[in-house]
Amino acid sequence: xxxxxQTPRYLIKTRGQQVTLSCSPISxxxxxxxxxxxxxxxxxxxxxxxxxxxxxxxxxxxxFSGRQFSNSRSEMNVSTLELGDxxxxxxxxxxxxxxxxxxxxxxxxxxxx
Amino acid sequence: xxxVKQSPQSLIVQKGGISIINxxxxxxxxxxxxxxQQFPGKGPALLIAIRPDVSEKKEGRFTISFNKSxxxxxxxxxxxxxxxxATYFCAASKATGGGNKLTxxxxxxxxVEL
Numbered sequence: 211x212x213x214x215x216q217t218p219r220y221l222i223k224t225r226g227q228q229v230t231l232s233c234s235p236i237s238x239x240x241x242x243x244x245x246x247x248x249x250x251x252x253x254x255x256x257x258x259x260x261x262x263x264x265x266x267x268x269x270x271x272x273x274f275s276g277r278q279f280s281n282s283r284s285e286m287n288v289s290t291l292e293l294g295d296x297x298x299x300x301x302x303x304x305x306x307x308x309x310x311x312x313x314x315x316x317x318x319x320x321x322x323x
Numbered sequence: 324x325x326x327v328k329q330s331p332q333s334l335i336v337q338k339g340g341i342s343i344i345n346x347x348x349x350x351x352x353x354x355x356x357x358x359x360q361q362f363p364g365k366g367p368a369l370l371i372a373i374r375p376d377v378s379e380k381k382e383g384r385f386t387i388s389f390n391k392s393x394x395x396x397x398x399x400x401x402x403x404x405x406x407x408x409a410t411y412f413c414a415a416s417k418a419t420g421g422g423n424k425l426t427x428x429x430x431x432x433x434x435v436e437l
Contacts, residue, residue: 214366216366241422241423243422243424250425252412252430253412253414253425253430254427255426258423258424260422262417266386266422268424283413300366300367302423304423311357311372312357312360312425313369314366314369316366317365318364320419
């Protein structure tokens with residue numbers, strides 16, 4: 211069974227640009243969560259999607275958005291990039307809702323210059 | 324507000340020794356407590372998880388101890404090996420209204436020396 215696939219693995223963007231990251235969950239999993247990982251703030255929850263609906267949202271500005279498609283694949287978008295958005299963005303896949311095991315992808319390393 | 328506090332920040336253990344990492348939580352609604360292992364350049368990998376209806380769970384060399392009244396839980400790595408050198412994160416989530424949202428501790432960098 212394939213794991214969680216995130217693309218691209220690495221990305222360099224200029225301040226002010228926007229970026230879209232993609233996540234394909236484990237086959238059969240319907241929940242996708244996104245996290246930002248930085249040395250200073252650690253792992254922080256961005257949002258969670260289940261059956262194409264956002265179920266949970268963390269404390270991030272509106273520049274961070276996401277969506278989920280009918281095949282459970284998810285994308286997250288960051289608009290008007292800031293230097294502080296440089297981070298490892300991780301996607302986690304879960305079978306259902308409610309404390310089910312979460313499996314992470316390898317992440318997308320975003321660098322904003 | 325840091326809802327899950329993790330200590331120590333870093334840990335050096337001799338090969339064959341026991342590594343112990345501690346976490347404390349504040350939100351009594353948390354009812355699922357997983358531990359993750361992360362190697363450089365990789366995403367976190369689920370190691371072991373516990374729910375508050377049990378006080379201990381063991382899987383191979385990894386054991387979680389859970390103290391509901393103290394709102395604390397810990398990871399014990401028995402017979403620590405150099406391959407265990409990684410960063411370990413505790414986490415917590417709540418079923419009701421929480422979905423699968425995980426609140427993470429700040430991480431412990433473990434180094435196992437020969």
